[in-house]
Amino acid sequence: MIVTSPSKLSLAHTPTPLQHLKNISSDIRGPNIWIKRDDWTGSSTSGNKIRKLEYLLADALAKQSDVVITCGGVQSNHCRATAMACAQLGLQCHLILRGEKGEKPEGNEFLDALVGAKISYYPKSKWRELEKIFASHVEEYQSLGKKTYCIPTGGSNALGLWGYVAAVKELNEQFKEQQLSVDYVCCATGSGGTHSGLSLGFYLENSSVNVRAYAVCDDEAYFVEKGREDISSWSRTYHYDLDANDVVLDVCDDYIGEGYALANEQVLNTISYVAQREGIVLDPVYTAKAFMGLLDEIKQGKYEGCENIVFVHTGGIFGLFPFASRFNF
Numbered sequence: 001m002i003v004t005s006p007s008k009l010s011l012a013h014t015p016t017p018l019q020h021l022k023n024i025s026s027d028i029r030g031p032n033i034w035i036k037r038d039d040w041t042g043s044s045t046s047g048n049k050i051r052k053l054e055y056l057l058a059d060a061l062a063k064q065s066d067v068v069i070t071c072g073g074v075q076s077n078h079c080r081a082t083a084m085a086c087a088q089l090g091l092q093c094h095l096i097l098r099g100e101k102g103e104k105p106e107g108n109e110f111l112d113a114l115v116g117a118k119i120s121y122y123p124k125s126k127w128r129e130l131e132k133i134f135a136s137h138v139e140e141y142q143s144l145g146k147k148t149y150c151i152p153t154g155g156s157n158a159l160g161l162w163g164y165v166a167a168v169k170e171l172n173e174q175f176k177e178q179q180l181s182v183d184y185v186c187c188a189t190g191s192g193g194t195h196s197g198l199s200l201g202f203y204l205e206n207s208s209v210n211v212r213a214y215a216v217c218d219d220e221a222y223f224v225e226k227g228r229e230d231i232s233s234w235s236r237t238y239h240y241d242l243d244a245n246d247v248v249l250d251v252c253d254d255y256i257g258e259g260y261a262l263a264n265e266q267v268l269n270t271i272s273y274v275a276q277r278e279g280i281v282l283d284p285v286y287t288a289k290a291f292m293g294l295l296d297e298i299k300q301g302k303y304e305g306c307e308n309i310v311f312v313h314t315g316g317i318f319g320l321f322p323f324a325s326r327f328n329f
């Protein structure tokens with residue numbers, strides 16, 4: 001059964017390249033590792049979020065919204081990509097950021113301010129009332145006669161899932177072109193949409209490719225439940241008859257370390273290693289933790305017998321700069 005996908009904008013530079021990590025693959029003497037360069041979906045819009053925003057912001061425009069409201073951490077890549085895309089589309093952007101205003105905004109926070117996003121800061125302790133916070137801002141704009149469009153954390157909802165459901169088609173074409181037999185596609189997971197989009201996408205294609213995600217915040221049970229919810233909501237919304245339990249959601253939560261956005265020595269070493277061996281920059285919040293997990297699990301024998309593994313580089317470069325002083329050269 002073919003589901004027609006909802007309309008989307010063209011914001012991301014796709015297809016992004018699929019490259020072989022020659023040096024690292026030779027270092028590990030295991031499976032070949034390939035990298036899907038979704039850090040190349042744009043420059044200021046780089047990363048995975050823009051693939052979801054192509055659908056979400058098309059919906060915002062179709063609904064004649066004036067202001068887009070979304071949320072995330074102070075260094076949220078999702079918020080930065082949303083702010084950038086809104087500037088491009090002539091939409092107002094209001095960001096709800098978790099944490100304190102930096103003395104001098106840097107990295108993603110700097111870029112948010114640069115494109116003129118309105119930013120409201122809320123301490124972590126208030127985050128339990130996130131829905132109320134959204135509602136109060138929506139009301140504020142309503143009283144000004146402005147229509148709002150709210151995007152949840154990371155753009156991970158039924159509509160956002162399309163971003164990576166569609167990316168699976170792109171990947172499959174590249175596998176065919178490059179005559180690659182792929183065992184695993186691996187990625188980091190934070191709000192769940194990239195992982196569940198990929199898992200759903202390969203499921204819909206009846207593919208034998210496995211998808212494995214490395215968690216950077218919550219545990220496996222959380223991500224499996226969130227994925228099931230989003231996939232169920234997707235199937236209801238787009239009238240696709242499936243049982244969300246049939247879609248395999250494979251999550252590893254062994255590499256979160258000290259917590260979300262906290263990077264230890266091992267994470268920073270992974271960033272240096274990949275930069276020096278391949279000329280590729282990972283980020284300390286998502287991709288370095290996931291890649292560290294992948295390398296470690298290869299060493300532990302988890303991927304025994306695999307020929308090709310694809311790691312999705314989901315971006316995040318601007319989040320590295322606030323960590324610069326942690327590196328010793």
Ligand SMILES: *Cc1c(COP(=O)(O)O)cnc(C)c1O
Binds near residue numbers: 047049190314
């Ligand atoms: C948000 C993000 C992720 C996680 O993607 P989700 O769809 O939120 O799970 C991974 N890497 C980077 C760089 C991100 O910004």
